[in-house]
Structures are given as C-alpha cells and as structure tokens.
Amino acid sequence: MTADIFDFLLVMALVGFGGYLLLARDLFRSIVLYIVFGLFVSLAWVRLGAPDVALAEAAIGAGVTGALLLRASALQRKMGNEEETHGVFLGAALAGGALLFTVSLTSILLSFPPLTDGLAGSVLARLPESGVTNPVTAVLLNFRGYDTLLEIGVLLLALLGVWSLGPAGHLPTEAPGPVLGAYIRLISPLLVLSAGYLLWLGAHAPGGAFQAAALLAGGGVLALLGATVMLPIYGGFSLRLLICGGLILFVAVAAGVMVPGGTLLEYPPEGAKGLILLIEGGLTLSIAAILIVLFAGGRPGGDL
Amino acid sequence: MSLSAFLGLLLICAGLLFFLAGSVGLLRFPDVYSRLHALTKADNLGLGLITAGLMVQAESGAHALRLLLIWILVLASGAFSSNLLARTARRRGIPPWSRG
Numbered sequence: 001m002t003a004d005i006f007d008f009l010l011v012m013a014l015v016g017f018g019g020y021l022l023l024a025r026d027l028f029r030s031i032v033l034y035i036v037f038g039l040f041v042s043l044a045w046v047r048l049g050a051p052d053v054a055l056a057e058a059a060i061g062a063g064v065t066g067a068l069l070l071r072a073s074a075l076q077r078k079m080g081n082e083e084e085t086h087g088v089f090l091g092a093a094l095a096g097g098a099l100l101f102t103v104s105l106t107s108i109l110l111s112f113p114p115l116t117d118g119l120a121g122s123v124l125a126r127l128p129e130s131g132v133t134n135p136v137t138a139v140l141l142n143f144r145g146y147d148t149l150l151e152i153g154v155l156l157l158a159l160l161g162v163w164s165l166g167p168a169g170h171l172p173t174e175a176p177g178p179v180l181g182a183y184i185r186l187i188s189p190l191l192v193l194s195a196g197y198l199l200w201l202g203a204h205a206p207g208g209a210f211q212a213a214a215l216l217a218g219g220g221v222l223a224l225l226g227a228t229v230m231l232p233i234y235g236g237f238s239l240r241l242l243i244c245g246g247l248i249l250f251v252a253v254a255a256g257v258m259v260p261g262g263t264l265l266e267y268p269p270e271g272a273k274g275l276i277l278l279i280e281g282g283l284t285l286s287i288a289a290i291l292i293v294l295f296a297g298g299r300p301g302g303d304l
Numbered sequence: 305m306s307l308s309a310f311l312g313l314l315l316i317c318a319g320l321l322f323f324l325a326g327s328v329g330l331l332r333f334p335d336v337y338s339r340l341h342a343l344t345k346a347d348n349l350g351l352g353l354i355t356a357g358l359m360v361q362a363e364s365g366a367h368a369l370r371l372l373l374i375w376i377l378v379l380a381s382g383a384f385s386s387n388l389l390a391r392t393a394r395r396r397g398i399p400p401w402s403r404g
Contacts, residue, residue: 177391183384190377 007047014040027076031069038062051206052136055198059214064291067221075169075297131272133204140208141276145265149254152247152283159243159290168296176226184226191219199284203273209280213287220292239300243293246286250279312361319353322346335401336393340386347382351375 017040021033038061045054123135123143130138140148176184195212202208222228253275254265262268267275293300305313326346333339355375362368 179384179387179391183380186380187377 010040010044010047014044027073028070031066031073034069035062035066038066052134052208055206055211056214059211064214064217067218068291068295071169071295071297078170129269129272131267131269131274131276132202134202134206134208136206137202137208137276141279142265142267142272145254148283149247149250149265152250152286155287155290156244156247159294162294162297163299166298168298168300171224171296172227174227176228180226181228184222184228188219188223191215195219195284195288199280202280203277209283210287212280212284213291216284216288217291217295220288221295224292224295239289239293242289243286246279246283249282253279308360312357315353315357315360319350319357322350322353326350336398337390337400340390344382344386348379351378 014037017033017037021030021037024030024033038057042054042058042062045051045057120135123139126143127133127135127138130142132138132142175181195215198207198215199209199212200207202212253267257267257275258264260268323346326342329342329345330339333342352375355371359368359371362371
C-alpha cells in the first residue's frame with residue numbers, strides 16, 4: 001500500500017517535471033529541470049527492479065548529459081546567439097504530433113500478446129558460459145556484444161560530428177581558486193577508485209563500463225573547469241588514440257576470436273571473463289575520454 | 305519491531321524534519337546566500353541523520369561503512385559547491401539581503 005502511494009507520487013512527479021521542463025521559459029531552467037527529471041527516472045528504474053539501468057540513467061542521463069547541456073547553453077550565450085522563440089503555432093503542431101505518436105505507439109504496444117518471461121530464461125540458462133555472473137553484463141558484452149560494439153561506433157560518430165562543427169569552446173586557463181582546487185584534489189583520486197570499483201563490480205553486480213566511464217568523465221570535466229588539465233596541449237595523437245582505443249580493442253578481440261575457427265564475437269567460455277574485462281577496461285577509458293572531449297564542445301587544439 | 309529498526313526509524317524521521325526545514329528555507333528565504341545556508345543545513349544534518357538511521361539497520365559493518373563514506377562525500381560536495389555558488393553570486397554583484 002505504502003509502495004503504491006510512493007509509485008503514484010513518483011509517476012505524478014515524472015509527468016509534472018516533464019511538463020514543467022517543456023513549458024519553462026528559459027533554457028537554463030529547462031536544463032536544470034531535465035537533470036531533476038533524470039534523477040526521478042533513475043528512481044523509477046530502481047522501483048522497476050532494474051538497478052543497472054538506474055545507475056546508467058543517473059550517471060549518464062542526468063549527470064553527464066546535464067553537464068553537456070549546461071555547457072552547450074553557456075557556449076551559446078557566449079557566442080551571443082539569441083534564444084530562438086517559436087510561435088504558438090509550431091509548438092501546438094509539435095505537441096499534437098508527439099501526442100499522436102504516443103497514442104499510436106501505445107495502441108501498438110497494447111495489441112501485442114501479453115509477455116511471458118521474454119528471454120530471461122534463455123539468458124540465465126547460458127549464463128555459466130558467458131564468463132560473468134551479472135546477466136546484464138553477459139547480455140551487453142557477450143550474448144549481444146554486437147550491439148555494444150555498434151554503440152561505441154555511434155559515440156565516436158557523435159564526437160566526429162561535434163569536432164566538425166569547430167574548435168573547442170572557451171575553457172578556463174588560470175589556476176582554480178583555493179576551494180575548487182582543493183575539491184579537485186580531494187575528489188579526483190576517489191572518482192578514479194570508484195570507477196575501477198564499478199568496472200570490476202560489473203562482472204557480478206550492477207555496474208560496468210558506461211557507469212565507470214561516466215564517473216571518470218565527471219572527474220575529467222572538473223579537471224577541465226579547474227584548468228588542471230589543458231585539453232589543447234593533449235589534443236594530439238595520444239588523445240585520439242585514447243578516444244579510438246576502446247573500439248579498436250573491441251574489434252580486435254571480436255575478430256581475434258575468429259582465428260581458432262569461431263565466429264565474430266564468440267568468446268571461448270574459459271577465456272570469456274578475461275576478454276570481457278579487457279574490452280570493458282578499454283571501453284571505460286575511451287568512453288570517458290569521448291565524454292570529456294564532448295564537454296569541451298569542439299576540436300581540441302583548434303585544427304584537425 | 306526490533307530496537308535497531310525503531311532507532312533507525314527515529315533517526316530517519318529526525319533527518320526528514322531537517323529536509324523539510326531546508327526546503328521551506330529554500331522557498332522562503334530572501335536571497336541566494338541565505339537559501340544556500342538553509343539548503344546546506346538540510347544536506348549536512350538531514351542526510352547525516354538519514355544515513356545514521358540506515359547504518360543502524362545495515363546488514364554488515366562493510367555496508368554501514370559504505371553509507372558513512374557516501375555521507376562524507378556528499379558533505380564535501382555540498383560544502384564545496386555551495387561555496388562556489390556563493391562566490392559566483394558575489395562576483396556577479398548580487399548584494400546580500402538586509403532588513404530595511
């Protein structure tokens with residue numbers, strides 16, 4: 001009963017924040033509401049019994065995306081671009097379209113036969129062969145490794161898109177004040193430690209490369225803002241290698257297991273754990289680098 | 305109800321009171337500085353009491369220690385970020401509120 005009340009309030013809060021963030025007058029307010037909305041979505045995932053998704057939503061959906069949006073809005077303001085205001089007409093048309101889409105999607109979903117247990121049974125049956133005991137990691141890195149491989153490709157493409165827009169936006173170059181400096185010194189080693197912990201945890205409990213990378217990226221963004229790391233200086237080959245390294249490693253492993261006569265991405269069960277950890281380690285570093293460079297908002301160093 | 309569950313409930317309720325007071329302060333206080341003051345009280349003490357309430361009900365010492373660590377981290381983040389916010393507000397020339 002209490003749980004029902006809580007869930008009801010949670011859903012109401014989600015709808016409320018969603019509406020509020022769409023109708024908010026200025027961009028900054030919308031972004032802050034979007035971050036709050038993300039935190040509530042992550043709470044909803046916890047209530048649905050999906051802590052893996054909740055962790056990813058809190059770290060990436062609310063945290064990193066929120067930071068990226070705030071950065072984009074700050075850069076836009078610095079460039080002197082006026083916020084565009086659309087007419088009531090366009091707003092109404094978009095809202096109508098979204099409503100139509102939601103109604104048709106819901107009716108399609110309702111027309112499906114009720115779910116049995118989906119693929120959970122098959123995943124659990126083959127779990128011992130995957131090399132890990134967390135079913136989510138087993139699906140992401142082994143059974144459906146293909147999807148994760150393409151995801152990294154998509155992330156890299158997004159970065160290419162941002163780099164093609166222009167050089168990185170303004171970043172502080174002076175040493176941070178005593179307070180921010182002390183905070184960076186305190187929090188950076190802890191973030192690295194927790195990222196490593198989350199990465200290792202992913203094998204048997206909620207955690208994994210994306211969540212670990214989001215933590216590392218948080219530390220990296222702080223370091224950029226505190227001018228502890230100068231992105232332009234590191235904008236050379238080593239940064240690019242770091243960015244592409246995860247994908248290169250993933251493809252190398254995926255293709256490497258074909259040598260003894262397997263198919264693409266089919267890890268031998270006895271070596272699966274080591275291979276998954278290797279890929280996830282590479283992915284963590286690459287994703288973190290990609291997210292930090294995305295935050296800079298353009299090509300570091302100014303040229304390609 | 306066991307003693308630890310009762311104690312935990314008591315501590316969490318006390319913590320919630322601080323959060324309530326902090327939220328009222330955030331909504332009612334006149335300027336950014338006093339609002340920060342209200343907010344950090346809620347974060348520090350409210351969350352501390354809630355963490356203590358969860359710690360007495362924790363399954364193991366390791367769990368309790370992890371909760372304590374989370375509280376300390378939030379404490380540090382709250383202290384640093386409210387300082388940064390107040391500094392930025394002062395740099396932008398937002399005057400502190402004063403009566404009359």
